[in-house]
Amino acid sequence: MSAPLLWGVLSTANIGRWAVNPAIQASKNGELVAVASRDGERAAAFAVEHGIPRHHSSYEALIADPDVDALYIPLPNSMHREWTIRALEAGKHVLCEKPLAMDAAECEEMADAADAAGRILMEAFMYRFHPRTERALALLAEGVVGELRVVRSAFTFKLTRPDNIRLDPDLGGGALMDVGCYCVNASRTLVGAEPVEVSARARWTPRGVDDELAGILTFDDDVTAHFDCALTMERAEFYEAAGTDGHLRVESAFLPGTDDVVIEEHRGRDGVAEHPIAGADEYRLMVEHFAEAVAGRETLRYTAREAAANMRTISALYRSARNGGRPEKVRP
Ligand SMILES: NC(=O)c1ccc[n+]([C@@H]2O[C@H](COP(=O)([O-])OP(=O)(O)OC[C@H]3O[C@@H](n4cnc5c(N)ncnc54)[C@H](OP(=O)(O)O)[C@@H]3O)[C@@H](O)[C@H]2O)c1
Incomplete structure (x- = not known):
């Protein structure tokens, strides 16, 4: 050992x-x-x-x-x-x-x-370390939805404490920073590319923090992702990856807990198939991977440069939201 x-x-x-x-x-x-x-x-x-x-x-x-x-x-x-x-x-x-x-x-x-x-x-x-995320990516790679055209996602919850860090602009608050970042990350990961253009609409608190935001990400080949995030709405978290032959739906996509979970495969009139995945502690899998990477036994799966790409999209979404939804290029 x-x-x-x-x-x-x-x-x-x-x-x-x-x-x-x-x-x-x-x-x-x-x-x-x-x-x-x-x-x-x-x-x-x-x-x-x-x-x-x-x-x-x-x-x-x-x-x-x-x-x-x-x-x-x-x-x-x-x-x-x-x-x-x-x-x-x-x-x-x-x-x-x-x-x-x-x-x-x-x-x-x-x-x-x-x-x-x-x-x-x-x-x-x-959430990237949960086996369900890996399975969803594998199913997409196998082509189960046909040609991927749209990713839909949401992450909302109701924040009740006015002194919370998420409502403070000086501490980097905002719905997009706090929970929308998951939707952006999942969209980029599921599409497997960086968006080229985005647009967003937001609702702003008197202190200038977005407490609700809806965004659209346009990728090459006209693949689109759209999402909404909020600090004001009852809890919802899911993503769907939709293609020409059906869509995958993942509920409690980011915080599934440790119970067994499923990926729903919707195939129109052919109904819904479920892919079961054994429960796991995604936080434990993340810290174990990190320690293995430090020890040189695993290659670090997600670098800080990848995080920069997520932030590039988030900043473009904020520029658009501050300009009434005007389309904004994601600056390389
Ligand atoms: N991955 C996830 O599932 C997940 C979930 C929730 C949050 N997060 C992220 O984790 C981070 C912390 O979120 P949290 O909800 O855990 O926050 P939190 O409970 O408010 O804790 C933040 C901590 O930062 C310290 N701090 C230093 N300067 C501060 C300041 N000016 N105001 C407030 N706190 C200050 C405080 O610790 P001391 O007083 O002890 O120094 C405080 O306990 C954020 O980046 C958030 O996005 C991730």
Whole structure:
């Protein structure tokens, strides 16, 4: 048995608390050894509550901890760039929350920092590690829907707390940044290409954050993806990949939990076939892959340059939404 990857988590964020930290603790090749918070008492209480051996009262202290190999960074979006680069420069590998940064330029800068440090950097889009996502991609590659023409998707939920980071423009809030980024990522992944042009309409809060946004992505060959995302609507999350012979439908597409799931294959008058997939913890599969990539036993599946491509599309969608839906080219 080789040594486990020693992880630290930067902040006491909710997503760490309920999903990623337990996944690291359950992983076959990693250990969660330290947590940091801006508030030392909060870090100490969090460490006790979650069985984490060490705690630090500043992010700097965790980054300087010599007995930590990798950092999981679930900070507000506007802080991803700074703390990822600081961690990489200190020699840590970084798994950073989605969206990786505020725009493509920041992602590229972070990718350069990872290259310069010889460390691994990955964006924590966990749904990509669920076997169902891989099966959906395989079914499309086999041609079960015929020629792929449209991807439809949505991710909405109702945010009830007005002080949430998602409503703060200075922290990188917004429906597209928070949940629409999954739809953009899934659309690009399912089509297997980058969109060339996009358009979007949004509803803006008084502070200037989109709390609802609907977007259209146009790919070469007139393949289209359309999606909606919101912080104001009852929960919905799905994608459909539709082609000339039928469509695949995936419910609870991004947060399926750990129960068994299915992919529905709709074939018009011929009915619906179900492809069953055994339940899995997509967060655990993600952190295990990351640790294998650090150990050099697996090739990193999703690079920070890929995250930059997602952000290029997101920025174009925002430009369009701010211009009343005017079509915008996705800048290379
Ligand atoms: N992959 C997923 O399934 C998933 C799900 C939810 C969220 N996320 C992503 O994870 C990140 C965190 O989201 P979250 O919902 O977990 O956030 P959260 O609960 O609000 O946690 C953010 C943490 O950042 C720290 N922080 C530092 N400066 C802050 C500031 N000015 N305001 C607020 N917090 C600050 C705080 O920790 P300390 O006070 O301890 O320092 C806070 O606990 C985001 O990038 C989000 O997009 C991913």
